[in-house]
Amino acid sequence: xxxxxxxxxxxxxxxxxxxxxxxxxxxxxxxxxxxxxxxxxxxxxxxxxxxxxxxxxxxxxxxxxxxxxxxxxxxxxxxxxxxxxxxxxxxxxxxxxxxxxxxxxxxxxxxxxxxxxxxxxxxxx
Numbered sequence: 001x002x003x004x005x006x007x008x009x010x011x012x013x014x015x016x017x018x019x020x021x022x023x024x025x026x027x028x029x030x031x032x033x034x035x036x037x038x039x040x041x042x043x044x045x046x047x048x049x050x051x052x053x054x055x056x057x058x059x060x061x062x063x064x065x066x067x068x069x070x071x072x073x074x075x076x077x078x079x080x081x082x083x084x085x086x087x088x089x090x091x092x093x094x095x096x097x098x099x100x101x102x103x104x105x106x107x108x109x110x111x112x113x114x115x116x117x118x119x120x121x122x123x124x125x
Contacts, residue, residue, distance in 0.1 A: 037088045044081035048074055 011019075052074040059066040086093060106123035108114070 034088060038085060041081050041085035041088060045078060045085065048077040048081060052078065 052071065055067055055070045055074060058064045083093070086096065103123045105111075107121060108117050109122065110117070
């Protein structure tokens with residue numbers, strides 16, 4: 001059976017969102033304590049990453065002195081939430097670091113950054 005071709009002029013964006021967004025009651029019905037924990041931890045990562053970004057922005061964009069103590073605090077908060085997420089998912093920090101080293105080793109075979117290697121993404125081939 002052939003898929004219908006979508007004509008964007010036939011639907012209002014608000015209607016599209018209403019039709020495609022998964023209802024909250026369906027999401028809630030599928031939640032388990034483990035899923036709630038994972039969502040809590042990943043929201044924490046996102047929030048703390050935003051706070052870290054703001055601290056760096058103040059220094060880089062507004063030419064304020066770097067608030068090193070705040071950066072250390074935000075990095076610590078990120079570590080907290082990432083460790084909580086890893087524990088909840090049964091993933092070790094060492095496993096993550098090893099996987100990252102393998103990925104970057106494949107991407108940057110010369111062990112030096114280059115735009116060419118970054119764009120080629122040999123680890124995805």
